[in-house]
Amino acid sequence: MADTEVEHALPSEPQSRHVVYCGACSLPPEYCEFGGIVKKCQDWLQKNHPEMYDRLWSEDALAAATSTLSLDAQKRAEKDAHKKALKAEALEQKHLQQIAESKVTIKRVERNKRKFVTTVTGLEAFGLENKKVAKDLGKKFATGASVTKVPSGGEEIVVQGDVSEEIEEFLLEKYKVIPEDNIELVEDKKKKGAGAGG
Amino acid sequence: MFKKDISPGSKSKVKSSVQRAIRNQLVTTYPLLAPHIDEIIPKKEQLDAMKIPDRVTLYLIGPTPLFYQHMTDALLPHLRLVHRFPTCFPSIRIDRGAIRFVLSGATLMAPGLTSTGGRLPNGDAEEKGAYGEHGRKDGEEKGKEGWYGGRELEKGEPVVVCAEGKEEACAVGILSMxxxxVKEKGKGPVVEEGHYLGDGLWRLVTE
Incomplete structure (x- = not known):
């Protein structure tokens, strides 16, 4: 959970306060109302810190919060909040749609008769960083893995050796955001029997 | 300053001599922090520096962000640190109406501080105490005044911005007035370009 503040557990006198942060919008829960995804925050808080939920979202608290503002300002604030919420929702929708639409392509490219490299494209759409994934892939397969620019724009990860199937497995296991159907394997040349790289 | 999302850069270790200098600088800038400095930056701990856009350096220990610094300006505390030690930084308080503007990255303007919900230092340089000591937790309803410092703060001083009816601080910045x-004029920008809840620096993943 992203709600825990790392506390310096000094044996003598840990004086720092422990602050709970909202798991949905990462702000301290009392600021959730400004986060734009109030509904989610409320759900999260109710589930994880019911006593705090009762305190922050009780009738009294809400009344106290709004009483200090003039009616006009209240209205404006409400309108603003509503707008923000809509915006956040739209953004999320868009994100989901993007994920549903985009594909990760794993391609085997022939380098030199029996030698292959594997290129991976389309990871950015899932919020992954090419550079980091490349590093992970390189570590996993103990091969070179680099990020190169594609002439048509964008970037691709080039991994030495034919490891397309392993990459698919690895990606599915490690980065759960990618649905299995969205991974595409492409082989450039129909050359059989090329041993799994190494 | 951090309206846009920041992608984490590479961390580099801070030289121990520099680390010492930072400690000293912190104690001079935030005298109230002195008793806790060993908890914030333990002597043996390795301080890391991360470069983020706009020539800002973020100092962290392990995954915990501590301070950020624009070029060689004053060290400003990360809000997570402020939340851990809320009484150690000079604070001012804004009224409820201003919160939503501050949290969307607007410049903090004087009316948000001078209205009934806002708090500024009372001008008594002799008074000493912990910031927001009374009132911030439950005092407001009971009619007690939150204490927001005796000494008037000068232009260019770092300041933590708290909010009416909230326990935690919502922004950090440098006073431009x-x-x-502020009390005399009652208008114009007070804190420009700060670090606020939910901005890029706040969301920065430091692992």
Missing amino acids: GTKE
Whole structure:
């Protein structure tokens, strides 16, 4: 959970306060109302810190919060909040749609008769960083893995050796955001029997 | 300053001599922090520096962000640190109406501080105490005043911005107008370009 503040557990006198942060919008829960995804925050808080939920979202608290503002300002604030919420929702929708639409392509490219490299494209759409994934892939397969620019724009990860199937497995296991159907394997040349790289 | 999302850069270790200098600088900038400095930056701990856009350096220990610094300006505390030690930083308080503007990255303007919900130092340089000591937790309803410092803060001083009816601080920044002037004038920008809840620096993943 992203709600825990790392506390310096000094044996003598840990004086720092422990602050709970909202798991949905990462702000301290009392600021959730400004986060734009109030509904989610409320759900999260109710589930994880019911006593705090009762305190922050009780009738009294809400009344106290709004009483200090003039009616006009209240209205404006409400309108603003509503707008923000809509915006956040739209953004999320868009994100989901993007994920549903985009594909990760794993391609085997022939380098030199029996030698292959594997290129991976389309990871950015899932919020992954090419550079980091490349590093992970390189570590996993103990091969070179680099990020190169594609002439048509964008970037691709080039991994030495034919490891397309392993990459698919690895990606599915490690980065759960990618649905299995969205991974595409492409082989450039129909050359059989090329041993799994190494 | 951090309206856009920041992608984490590479961390580099801070030289121990530099680390010492930072400690000293912190104690001089935030005298109230002195008793806790060993907890924030333990002597043996390795301080890391991360470069983020706009020539800002973020100092962290392990995954915990501590301070950020624009070029060689004053060290400003990360809000997570402020939340851990809320009484150690000079604070001012804004009224409820201003919160939503501050949290969307607007410049903090004087009316948000001078209205009934806002708090500024009372101008008594002799008074000493912990910031927001009374009132911030439950005092407001009971009619007690939150204490927001005796000494007037000068232009260019770092300041933590708290909010009416909230326990935690919501922004950090540098005053672009002394608090005395704020009281006299009652308008114009007070804190420009700060670090606020939910901005890029706040969301930065430091692992």
